[in-house]
């Protein structure tokens with residue numbers, strides 16, 4: 056992946072959520088940590104263009120996010136509350152929904168839905184009602200819907216939030232095995248403990264940009 060922030064920052068009115076920063080991100084795995092309200096989600100939304108920079112610019116694989124009217128299609132985003140991004144009641148239909156309007160035939164859509172369900176060993180979820188799923192199942196359903204569209208960068212915002220130990224371990228295993236480039240925002244420090252690059256945000260500023268152990272140690276000092 057090739058994500059570049061060039062003096063890019065984001066403010067909401069007078070509130071500066073992310074101070075202008077200059078960065079080049081090419082790692083296959085990137086962790087983002089920091090206290091509540093430190094700017095992590097805003098930073099992540101700037102990557103897929105959901106939040107446009109109010110100063111500077113952000114490019115993803117050479118494309119300026121300001122030139123795109125909507126979020127970048129090749130940057131998948133799983134939000135903090137995945138139930139809010141499941142649109143259709145039945146899991147299989149929701150996965151197919153994301154593939155419509157992209158020029159695929161019905162047979163191709165059906166094949167892609169089956170492929171992604173098989174990839175996550177989630178065939179059992181296909182006919183389930185999304186609102187009846189457990190937190191872990193919902194994360195997997197959201198992952199299937201987003202990854203079926205073939206993004207090459209995936210952003211996960213607090214993917215283990217509210218998961219029990221078993222589902223947490225399952226989601227960690229899935230993240231570790233993803234071939235896509237992954238950006239993980241999390242308060243679950245173990246989840247990103249093996250990452251070679253972790254960004255620590257503090258009050259909208261980048262407080263560390265380092266391998267996981269170093270960034271986590273710095274975070275512990277800030278939080279103490």
Ligand SMILES: Nc1ncnc2c1ncn2[C@@H]1O[C@H](COP(=O)(O)OP(=O)(O)OP(=O)(O)O)[C@@H](O)[C@H]1O
Pocket residue numbers: 067070071072089090091092093094095096097098
């Ligand atoms: N749409 C918005 N309008 C106004 N202020 C916003 C908006 N989005 C974020 N902010 C503010 O920007 C700052 C950074 O918020 P952000 O959601 O990026 O933090 P975070 O690090 O992801 O927090 P958390 O860990 O609690 O999810 C906060 O002060 C927040 O209140």
